Amino acid sequence: MFDFLSFLPRAVMQGIPLMYGSTGETLTEKSGNLNLGIPGIMYVGAISGVIGAFFYEASLASPADFRAFPAVLISLLCALLGSLLMGLLYCFLTVTLRANQNVTGLAMTTFGVGFGNFFGGSLIKLSGNSMPYLALSATSSAFRAYIPAADNWGWFGKLFCSYGFLAYAAIIIALVSSYVLNRTRAGLHLRAVGESPNTADAAGISVTKHKYVATCVGSMVAGLGGLYYVMDYSSGIWSNNAFGDRGWLAIALVIFTIWRPNVGVLSSILFGGLYILHMYIPTGMNLAVKELYKMIPYVVTIIVLVITSMRRKRENQPPASLGLPYFREER
């Protein structure tokens, strides 16, 4: 029997990092920047938060002095700062220096993943742990805290109230981004920049400013996804390369949601489900088939990509200037 009550909450928890990543990448892509550095940025966000929490926990005289609020605040701010710096670097190279976006993004992913694993490894050494991981259980428990009464609410509590605050924040951020993009003047300007920077520029909208703001905010949102993964999903345990290829999956999810963060709320949970489906499909002794099931999220993405391009609905297309640098004097 398929166990929905254990499957669904795990799918949600698996989907939240993807939701952060895809919301951030959608905001970025709406400004015309195809940021392939998102996987690296999510690593940097995660490790920055871990570094902040680690030094906060290390600075305490005794574990009894631990306060949840400063711990959460410090690691949140560190994660936001780390991913903001990565976003600024990307903008400086692609917007100010007009470098190729694909090349810059790939270099940022190399750098970010290396940065995460290097400082992760160094912290593990510093903590004197003989195992190859770092555990921040105190800070993590603050991130994972939920309404205590939810345990008594049966399936309802388990399905809707058993997550840490960052999970709900992800949904709120996605809905707010959707609102800002489609219902406000700032969103209209941003979309104009992504669709046709020449036109936007002629209308007096600052292309550079919009690209910078959208990409930096997008990076910070994506960085939170990395933080959620470490602090909540994996209970504050950092081990190198554990985050895996979720960053690339988040980029795929942007296509899947046809550039709409509100669609992303459900579809990232769906993706989270597809990601762990192989653990729930009974395959008996045949372990090899499990590897084929892990293909499902990627195949589904390809199918969606093909279908959206076949239908050619104008509202479902990527921003027209996606991936192209803008130089005013080049017409």
Place this chain on the structure above:
Amino acid sequence: MRNETKREPLFHITKRSVLPWYKAWGIRGGAIVLALIVCALITTLMTHQNPFEVFATIFKASFSTQRRTWVLFQNIAMLLSVSLAVVPAFRMRFWNLGAEGQMLVGGLATAACMICLRDVFPNWLVIVCMVISSIVAGAVWGVIPALFKAKWNTNETLFTLMMNYVAIQLVSYFIIVWEVPKGAGKIGIINQSSQIGWLPSIGGQKYLLNIIIVALLTVVMYIYLNYSKHGYEISVVGESERTAKYVGIEVNKVIIRTMILSGALCGLTGLLLVGGTDHTLTTSITGGRGFTAVMVAWLAKFNPIWMIATSFLLVFLERGAGDISTNFGLNQSFSDILSGIILFFIIGSEFFINYRVSFRHASKQEGKAHV
């Protein structure tokens, strides 16, 4: 200036006409030197070692022993081979980020021939099958996104990226099917005793065959891109699809044909990796070369001859950074950070090659300010 309140901006940027190659490479060289200084500073901060020691380590990593030099050239050959594979697509502005996957299926086809045909065919026939099947497998993997791009203009960057993961899972499936011994989760060296399907080594040097093949490939690709009708069509499609249509080039045909070529060469690289050197199949056999190749090709401005220099540079620095991390007791990922920094500097330096920065009063001709 009549109007006192309206001032010219502090500096403005104009596009340069083509810069002579020695100036362009001078700027790139300057960026690399700056990047190395920054890397040395960071390494010195981390290890408290003399920065010159750091540079010596980078150099020794590739040239201290003969074996290291061979490994250096083998790595250059493999990276160059993938870069040659992706360059026709890039010239067409078709962003093939799927070289990883195309290599993997090429390697998978090679391994399949080595394992399934070893008891059926003689050695030479197995090798022939390996060559054909790996090239076909790579071509098929490459042409799928191209068909959709040509027919429905499907975004190729994301399509090829996803195909990588499909390939990785396909390879993990077959690794478990063929695992030796059962439950090990890996294949191990294929045909260790019989050496069936191992590409021959020339003059006792394991890597020489790969290096020769890739050297030939470089020359052929250079001629193909610069002196053949196909190469010309690729350039026209890359510059402007509308122009291409206007002069009667069948754009879709060019896209599909070029991606078959690109995928086939990636498949061939997979063959060289599995059949030529590693004699095993893992999901990490490509070592991220499919992504590094993007930078190799881009830094060389999609010119196969310059790509020899850029792939040398990247491999040399990566091996140097790897040795820094082992020698000074840093974690292996340190080399990724150093490679990242060096790439950022090179990427940034392209700006000063393509654009001129002129300041308000002193109309300086050269943008001297580096990144």
